[in-house]
Amino acid sequence: MTERGQFQLFPKSQGFFPYVWAVYLVLPILNLRGETGVKLILGGIMIAVFAISYRQLYWVRGGVFYVWLTTQMVIIVVLSLFYTPFNLYMGFFTVNFIAYYTENKGFKIAFTSFVVMVLSVLVLVGRELEWVSIMFLIPFIVIMLIMPFGVRSMHQHQKLEKELDQANEVIKELVKREERMRIARDLHDTLGHTLSLITLKSQLVEKLVTKNTERAQEEAREIQRTSRAALRQVRELVSEMRAISVAEELAETGEMLRTAEIALEVEGDISLEGVSDLTQNILSLCIKEAVTNIVKHSRADKCFIGVAKTAGEVRVTVKDNGIGLQNGERCNGELSDGNGMKGMAERLSLIDGSLSLSSEEGQGTTLIVMIPLIVKEATGGESA
Template sequence: MVLWSNSELPFLAKIAVLGLYLGAFYFALWHQDWKLLLASLVGFVVISILGIYEDIFMLIFGFTFADLLGRAKSKWHIASGMLGIAVMFLIVIRMTKDSLFPIESQVLAPMMIIQLVFPVLIYYVEKSKNLQSELADVNTQLVQQEERQRIARDLHDTIGHTLTMIKVKTELTTKLIDRDPTSVKQELNDILATTRTALKQVRELVSDMNFVSLHTELLHCQQLLQSANITTTINNQCPKIVLSSVEETMLALCVREATTNMLKHSKAKNCHITIQCQNGQYRLTIKDDGIGIQQKGLGNGINSMKERMYALQGDAMFDGNTPTGTRVLFSIPIQDGKEPPT
């Protein structure tokens, strides 16, 4: 349309102006620094020429560079570009005021205001997108960190537990070599079976096989403690309570961790595990007659148990400040409709 118009611009000048406009637009499209500002100012000059010699409504093409200016990294570049927009409109209006129709004068002012606001609007939209992208990156990092913590916790609670059992069995086998050589073969077979269990646990962790049966884990821990000469009794007063998969798994892993700590540190001879339902709470208590919790502060295992109970809106309490043994209590709320009749 510009090439075949009846304006005062020569044909070659029209080609040059259009080429300069396209070049400025392409240059501004790929930059966000001072080069963007320079290209935009060149574009405003070209649009001013077209507005004066072709049609005043050529000023509408200023939206092209106003949009690109909003993507500039520097606020000073945006402000300078907005000044260029205002100057472009003022020059064109001044040069064409004698030929303007009333309706054109009424349209130009809103057009200029919108073009001045447009870079600011685009700037904050882009800033919002960048913040959302950064927030997504942070969330991804948090998820990855949480996943690493979960893997570390599961490794500590499963593989650490099984390796402790292998250690206990190995120590027992070492003592039996001189006293009871005939029992060594059976203990070595147990160590081999436990090693296979460890390999299975690794595969389960890799496969994200999370469910652990509380009943099975209690029996396994009882067997493990008794193999370490710790007499263990289990008293389940709530056999009719049905826990969810998550609740059962969390409690089972806490029992596993507590058993591992008992084997490592307690020097106990007896252990009592009791399950009760009181005041809407499912309470699992592990009590031993060992030396108590001698270490100051909370280790990784205790923190892990607290985190698991907290995730179920429950609690984990540890009473072991005296040399009369350690009492560990895990409690979680019983879901509506699951509490047994009194």
């Protein structure tokens, strides 16, 4: 509950909310005015026990929770029957706990018991009340009986948003881990090979320097070219580690395609406002992979990239007018073994995204990437 040696009246996670509600415990005390003797003392004791139960219900769970909840309802019945029916308003405390801290089965049992308690009190005291008093009580009772459903719905919404935030954090960590693994594989497969080649050529130059100077110079120049290629690979890997938006990626893509003499046409709102950095980063990596494939393999002279965002998803279409997938390569929704398609699918699976690849030989290739959006309604929230 709390660390040893420390006392907390209410959980810090609840903020000032419990203290605000506690102020209303003054009202049943005021309702004791005019009482004397044993009835006054017993009334004071019951209100004190009710206050204790109010504090305890924020901390306890399980069977003890329902013991305190039942204690509250018994006190409300006694104070309403033997003091004043207006003490029924204390039921607002009870329904608040029923709404927030009971599960489905417990909620049904606790709420049914509460309704029975309220109706029983009304039946027993209703004949003694004037119509004015009854009409005054009815709105409060109606609100009291409706309140658990509204509070429960709000609580579940807050809980889902918290779980959504936690899930997004897990996804971000998974994406980071997957990117680290990919970079490690790239370092091993590409840079490792390049460095091994530099080592071998350096040994060769060492042997040739006294025997064949021209050959040694040529190999030395080859080492320079290889080392520059290695440096470029490192820069590419480092740049891919930085989160990048779709708009930024499309700007870089335009430069790459212009260099390859491929015309680029972009359609749609590339800013993707409200779409999370995580989603934009994965989309950017997919666009980069798709455009790299077009430059390397398609023999196209035109490339179309469409970006569309709806309430439920964001869709990116990358299309070229190249030679298409050749015989033996799979398409129409099935992923090609090469060209980084499996890497795209793995990244997209982390955020429930999907892709489809379609092509007809000689008529270009179309790649469609789809990622669902989960819109948070809370103020300041964003799509994930």
